[in-house]
Amino acid sequence: MLTFGAIFEELELFNFKHYDLSIEQLIRIYGKILINSFAITDQNSGHVIGKALYLGASIFDHSCCPDLYYQFDGLKIYFIASRNICLQNLY
Structure with missing residues (x-):
């Protein structure tokens, strides 16, 4: 229950308290948010000030050695390659 309490607190940031959702649905939603959200940080301090979900950007998978x-620039998200990336083998 402690873990779910932490999950529920996190979900409150996304204003899910107004929906009639089961615990299973909440956990499923939280998992999607956890995997697909981006941390928004303060430019000056680097502290996380929020999270954002971008449908298009969520196609990128996590990597411990990211490419x-x-x-962020306002509400826009930009991706910057850390090396030359060949996309021809994706399709």
């Missing part, structure tokens, strides 16, 4: 880094 891409992201940067």
